Amino acid sequence: MKRKYIIYLALSVSFILSISFSFYYYTQALKYGQQIDGGKDNQSAIPAYHFALIGEEMDHDYWRLVGEGGKDTEEKYDVFVEYTGPRRSNPEEQLELLDIAIKSKVDGIIVQALNDNFLPMINKAVNEGIPVITIDTDAPDSRRSTYIGTDNYEAGRLAGKTLVEDTNGEATVGIVTGSFDNAHHQLRVQGFREMVKQEEGIKIVAIEESNITRVTAEEKTHQMLKEFPEIDALYGTSALDGVGMAQAMESLHLKNDEMYLIAFDILPENVELMEQGIIDVLIEQKPYEMGYHSIELMLDLMKDKPVKDTYYTDVNVVRVQDLIKKRDGL
Incomplete structure (x- = not known):
């Protein structure tokens, strides 16, 4: 008797589940049909252009601003901007996303x-009729149409000039760079070296690679400062290098007035460290403007309008007093 009851119960449950699933898929089918019908009546709602914007790292405030700039153009122009990128910095994954964009036959590609390794893939896109704009990091030897972003060599020179002025030409410097391989970090180091080498009182005694992570930046800075205790100035070429260097200083109980620290980007953590007197200078880039204007340039290409070879966005030196003035609306 008990066995019959269990069988009856199982059959009842199966029947109820089958009815439920049937109802669910029926309602989904209705919705899908309505979407198709609506699409037929609203062809004008489909954007005229589909652009792919491929950044370095989705999980990074700097690249979020680039993405926001690109996506915000959708409110003004008849475009769909597909913003994508690796969660963490990964050139191989970026290349895969670039390949997918080419195979998807988007109307245009903006890529760092x-x-x-990006040159042949960029050339492949252009050969297949898809214009390419480089952003933040250029590939001038490729067939890209134009570049928009920071002049990274000049940004490095600006950082070097600022350090020279602030230290009166007397400093022992340690450098933490985001990557030895990435072109924009190489240029920021080259420009910095070019500027400070003119000063006999400034010596660069160490350079380490952070792999664009704050943890590695802290580890490498800690190691650097232990090996070269005479270092009294630090230069970081990526936004996260500044945070890592500051954490290393804290772990070694170094006081703010014992170390001059210059880094890149006006991001919340860097601003907080500057307000605490830990970071002395930030080199400000314009990531939102890069993203926004890259789409406008791509639209010019769609309309066969001429574009320049490069479009450099502004770079500024920012100190704590500048933050205060901005906050107070002065």
Whole structure:
């Protein structure tokens, strides 16, 4: 008797589940049909252009601003901007996303070209009729149409000039760079070296690579400061290098007035460290403007309008007093 009851119960449950699933798929089918019908009546709602914007790292405030700039153009122009990128910095994954964009036959591609491996893929896109704009990091030897972003060599020179002025030409410097391989970090180091080498009182005694992570930046800075205790100035070429360097200083109980620290980007953590007197200077880039204007340039290409070879966005030196003035609306 008990066995019959269990069988009856199981059959009842199966029947109820089958009815439920049937109802669910029926309602989904209705919705899908309505979407198709609606699409037929609203062809004008489909954007005229589909652009792919491929950044370095989705999980990073700097690239979020680039993405926001690109996506915000959808409110003004008849475009769909597909913003994508690796969660963490990964050139190989970026190349895969670039390949997918080409195979998807998007109307245009905006991509950061981190190294020489991007050149053949950019050329492939252009050969297949898809214009390419490089952003943040250029590939001038490729067939890209134009570049928009920071002049990274000049940004490095600006950082070097600022350090020279602030230290009166007397400093022992340690450098933490985001990547030895990435072109824009190489240029920021080259420009910095070019500027400070003119000063006999400034010596660069160490340079380490952070792999664009705050943890590695802290580890490498800690190691650097233990090996070269005479270092009294630090230069970081990526936004996260500044945070990592500051954490290393804290772990070694170094006081703010014992170390001059210059880094990149006006991001919340860097601003907080500057307000605490830990970071002395930030080199400000314009990531939102890069993203927004890259789409406008791509639209010019769609309309066969001429574009320049490069479009450099502004770079500024920011100190704590500048933050205060901005906050107070002065």
